[in-house]
Amino acid sequence: MPEVIFPGPEGRLEGRYHPQKNKDAPVAIILHPHPQFGGTMNNKVVYNLHYAFHEMGFTVLRFNFRGVGRSQGEYDQGVGELSDAASALDYLQALNPNAKGCWVAGFSFGAWIGMQLLMRRPEIQGFISVAPPANMYDFSFLAPCPSSGLIINGSGDRVVPPADIVSLSDKLKQQKGITITHEVIEGAGHFFDPGMEEMIGHVDAYVRRRMTETSR
Structure with a gap:
């Protein structure tokens, strides 16, 4: 899988790019956990999400936010990291102008x-939100949430209390025009160790179902 360096708002960003032979394959971007708590694009959850999407036929990019690994810049409270993610998606779309769809997946801070x-x-048609930190950050900007997606977490998560994720999911489920699916992996902690295979299995089943519905 080729290592890539692409331009970001504060300098170069380092990523891993995994294309499909099919030029109109859908694309997916994978976002890693908090840079100040050891989060990188090589986090096990991020790595497994990357390969799950590739096996489902997506061209995939994961990358390091500013200040992580070989990515230039410094941590910016999420503001700059959002700009990094937008730049990464721009880069992915420039390489794949005929992509049939676009998804985003993120773990924790990601x-x-x-x-x-x-x-x-608006081109993002689906999302995977793994252990979204609803206890640490305000998600009220999702009003309305523009597309359907999957929220997934472990019942034993001690970083993000499951009750906070249930509250976030329930709020989003009240919105019309989208469908929010919420899955809980029994016994799994924040990093899905154990529980990784089951979590990835749910992601795989969900995305495949959505792609089948889209192609009808």
């Missing part, structure tokens, strides 16, 4: 950034 990207980019 889920928060991903949901904000969703609000900015």
